[in-house]
Amino acid sequence: MTEAATTTRRLNMIEAINEALHVMMERDPNVVVFGEDVGYFGGVFRATAGLQKQFGKHRVFDTPINECGIIGAAVGMGAYGLRPVPEIQFADYIYPGLDQLISEAARLRYRSAGEFIAPITVRSPFGGGIFGGQTHSQSPEALFTHVAGLKTVIPCTPYDAKGLLISAIEDDDPVIFFEPKRIYNGPFSGYYDKPVEPWAKHEGSEVPEGYYKVPLGKARIVQEGEAMSVIAYGTMIHVAQAVCREKGIDAEIIDLRTLVPLDIETVEKSVKKTGKCLIIHEATRTGGFGGELSALVQERCFYHLEAPIERVTGFDTPYPHSLEWAYFPGPVRIGEAVDRLMKA
Amino acid sequence: MATGPDPAKTARGNLPPLSLHVPEPNFRPGDPVDYSFLDIPPAGALPRPDETCAATETTPLCSGMVRVLGDDHRAVGPWDPKLDPETLRRMLRAMALTRAFDDRMYRGQRQGKTSFYMKCTGEEATSVASTFALAADDMVFPSYRQQGILIARGYPLTEMINQIYSNKADKLKGRQLPIMYSCRDYNFFTISGNLATQYPQAVGWAMASAIKGDSRIATAWVGEGSSAEGDFHAAMTFAAVYNAPVVMNVVNNQWAISSFSGFAGAERSTFANRAVGYGIAGIRVDGNDALAVYAATRWAANRARANGGPTLIEHFTYRAEGHSTSDDPSAYRSAHEREEWPLGDPIMRLKRHLIELGEWSIEQQEAMDAELVDLVKAATKEAEKNGILGHGLHHPFHTMFEDVYKELPWHLEEQAEQAIRERQIKWPEWKPE
DSSP: OOOOOOOEEEOOHHHHHHHHHHHHHHHOTTEEEEETTOSSSOOTTSTTTTHHHHHOTTTEEEOOSOHHHHHHHHHHHHHHTOEEEEEOSSGGGOGGGHHIIIIIGGGHHHHTTTSSOOOOEEEEEEOOSSSOGGGSOOOOHHHHHTSTTOEEEOOOSHHHHHHHHHHHHHOSSOEEEEEEGGGSSSOOOSOTTSOOOOGGGSGGGEEESSOOOOOTTOOEEEEOOSSOEEEEOTHHHHHHHHHHHHHTOOOEEEEOSEEETTOHHHHHHHHHHHSOEEEEEEEESTTOHHHHHHHHHHHHHGGGOSSOOEEEEEOSSOOOSTTHHHHSOOHHHHHHHHHHHHHO | OOOSOOGGGGOOTTOOOOOOOOOOOSOOTTOOOOOTTSOOOOTTOSOOOOTTSOGGGGHHHHHSOBOOBOTTSOBOSTTOOOOOHHHHHHHHHHHHHHHHHHHHHHHHHHTTSSSOOOOOTTOHHHHHHHHHTSOTTSEEEOOTTOHHHHHHTTOOHHHHHHHHHTOTTOTTTTOSOTTOOOBGGGTBOOOOSSTTTHHHHHHHHHHHHHHTTOOOOEEEEEETTGGGSHHHHHHHHHHHHTTOOEEEEEEEOSEETTEEGGGGTTTTSOSTTHHHHHTOEEEEEETTOHHHHHHHHHHHHHHHHTTOOOEEEEEEOOOOSOSSTTOOGGGTSOTHHHHHOTTOOHHHHHHHHHHHTTSOOHHHHHHHHHHHHHHHHHHHHHHHTTOOTTSSOOSOGGGGGTTSSSSOOHHHHHHHHHHHHHHHHHSTTOOOO
């Protein structure tokens, strides 16, 4: 599954992403990185730190504050033969670029019958839990999973972040790469009133040097179990793990890693084994990716289900600032769902 | 003491109520047409600055109009590109072929051979003469009315018609609306039905060419109507910021379906004037004057190639026909507009110029027109062997699901099986191709 690795180090997620960009820029002269504040400054989250110094201003540069232009230019660069990796500073800012993503990048291969492709990886920090308010906390992944032609990838550890980002950059289809910014610096358990854990204590922070890939479209079984299947991605994997650990539940936790194309096989096999299914995401509930997952599980595992499928999500409101933790699908909301499934 | 302005001093007094200005074209169906309000300078009147000049030197060109062919059909002034007669005849032929092709395809749509067609009648110079001023490997990002580019670059007519018919030989596998060509081998980008999206893409392509130290430039086309899109301004900003080697064309044909150019801002300023605000070079050109279009494009292309950056060219022209086969312009504009258009017809003007030079004749023109009709007819017959829309000769069924991704994911494989099953229920004797 992953290629041979040499030495490993303990990295946080930002360092792992930065390293993936370094590796790919070294390997492929067609990889270019650009976005708001990514050049000299190295990005507001430091994901592109050092790149401009090493690879020059022609391959790593700042852009105007214009997401339509950023994605539109990336489509044109892809048509030329480059492999652009634009950064959208926050997922909340991606909307001015939606037409270029949905009508253009996603359909270029189809409408030109393969003459033109969009080998673009759009990196963007997403999700809440950092007191970012409604314009720095959103999880808009379902807008992209709904679009034929886009791939949507979300890592939950530094190891996966590096390996998935390398796969995404090498992929010839457009990839939306959402980085859960709450876990850039440590695996957040959802207990916001407890001390923050650094990545160094987490096994997922062991990151090999150099080039390796984590394939797109393959889920990871975070922990095996019998009591129920928990299907999640990003920050919510760590919250789910903490809740199950605290409650002593022998759950099978599946990190989807890629939402489209989805690893339905792993999901189906797990739910058929456990007979119970809990789906968790931070994004708003109505029309969220959890609805799609729930429908798929119902279609494929109905006669194995011993309880209704549970869906734990953010509320259908904008992400509030002061009441952030009331919005966040934390241990209490997940705990209730786990209890219901255990009683069933 | 209170802060803020004193409300008594900011009172509005007895001003009349505000009133919203909704633009209204000068002429509606049945109205007589008088174009004397248009400020059209004589041919040869505007200076031609050096291609490496400061962008500000082009400011007078943005509100004026570069014209080469005078009313006497002679080429005059500093913008005269001094093309040899053979090049002029080739240009005339490409424009005439574009018109002959349009006429045939329009009839084909009316005969039910396809669903849709768009003519470029009266605008042939804006695409054909531009193409003559570019290198064959310069990348073009067209809008939907630049069939003249493909014809000028020698793309096979039969391939164009296969696409228009969405038949089994259509290189785009019947996926795109007619005329939304894609021709990578001819450096012609895939046309989008979403307007102006190609503008920032062209700038991105041009940036890539500069990143790679290439010598090729990019060009983009947009109508004056869709120059109102945000993408236009994204492209202008990026082009200006990175001094991208790109030529950006606005074909101002006065009408966006039924909305006149006033709805894109024409009542306030020319479209070329937008270049001034972005600090890039701009030229407003008589779009029905093939020599002026050629000269302006050549100027901009040379400038871009010399790292002088982008140029915005407004082609002032007139959409002589409806927006598309789905449109009826008699419902919203005066039929006299076309007859009275003060810049004439681009093909007629180039023809008369060649005759004036003693390099062409009415007889030669008639012979060429007849030959081109036959050429298009033959290409149509050839394409019809591959089928017309809706007559069963389309690409294999499964291709509908291909190219969404490079590899077919499981969910599309499942949906492909379903589609094939549905077809077999309806047509039990049908076998998947």
